[in-house]
Amino acid sequence: MNPRFRTVPRLGQTRRVADLLERWxxxxxxxxxxxxAGLTDAGEELIHRWREPHRHYHTVDHLRAVLDVVDRHAELAGRPDLVRLAAWCHDAVYDPRAGGDANEQASAELAVRLLTGLGLPADAVTEVRRLVLLTAGHQVDAGDADGALLCDADLAVLAAPPAxxxxxxxxxxxxxxxxxEPDFRIGRARVLSALLGLPxxxxxxxxxxxxxxxxxxxxxxxxAALATPGPAPA
Known part of the structure; x- marks a missing residue:
């Protein structure tokens, strides 16, 4: 395995990570x-990325939450394993300083590299790439059951209890x-307004x-809280 993606202790030594790797x-x-032969290495590379120190929401907890939704509602998808792989890859590259859909584009290309290296059929790799790119705007065409399930799982946190x-x-x-803070409020409000503007x-x-x-x-x-003067919502 590439030492760059080796953690101490080794990822597979913890039960929660071992379970996650088996899901991968x-x-x-x-x-x-x-x-x-490369399955575990690829999974460990992904988990290493999801555990980067600059992440606070886009962490392995988010990955696990998305996978849990996909697993619970797998009957809604045509090819649920491809949806699962897209969930693994969809925020694998995450740089808050990146603009536009740069993170989704880079995550999609990472998916292509990893999955091609594991011998997945070309059509499956192409579909995973497409699904990852959908998470940039969460705009899903009618009849796209796999895209709908992935995007719904990714946005599930929006329906969480208020706390x-x-x-x-x-x-x-x-x-x-x-x-x-002023710039964050403007940018975050733009994101929320775009979500509210979805049909x-x-x-x-x-x-x-x-x-x-x-x-x-x-x-x-x-x-509404972002529009109110004072500290950001905690």
């Missing part, structure tokens, strides 16, 4: 990986600690029925 291996095998949502918002603020936050009917209303309430509450 199962998804890759289910999607057609033919290079089993949990506030912890999420605070963690995002910590990731952007380099941005002055629907959630596309999978059973998830939309449960999550659309509380998510929009959370977004509106945070948007």
């Amino acid at each position: 291996r199962a998804a890759a095998r289910g999607a057609g990986a033919t290079g089993p 949990a949502y506030e912890r999420y918002a605070a963690a995002v603020r910590r990731e952007y600690a380099h941005v002055p 629907a936050l959630f596309r999978s009917p059973p998830l939309a029925r449960r999550w659309e209303r509380p998510a929009r309430a959370n977004l509106r509450r945070e948007l």
Whole structure:
């Protein structure tokens, strides 16, 4: 394994990480990986990325939460293992200082490199890349069940109970600690307004029925707090 992605103690020595790695291996095998020798190395590289110290929300906890939603609702997807692999890769490259969709583009290319190296069929690699890129704007075409499930899982935190949502918002603020408060409020308000402007936050009917209303309430509450003079929401 590349020493760059080796942690001390070794990732596989902890139960939670071992379980996560097994989920990675199962998804890759289910999607057609033919290079089993590199499966663990690729999974450890991804986990190393998800554990970078500048992350506060986009961490392995977020990865696990997205995977949990996909697993619970796998029947909604046409190719759930590809959705799982896209979940693994969708924020694997995450630099809060990057502009536009640079993180999603880089994450998609990382997915291509890793999955091609594991021997996945070309059509599967292309589909994972497409799914990762969808998370830049969460705009999903009608009938795209796999894209809907991935994006719904990625946005599930928006429908969290208010206290949990506030912890999420605070963690995002910590990731952007380099941005002055006035600029952060403007930028964050732009993001929230774009989400509220989507025709629907959630596309999978059973998830939309449960999550659309509380998510929009959370977004509106945070948007109102950002417009209020004083400290950012904690």
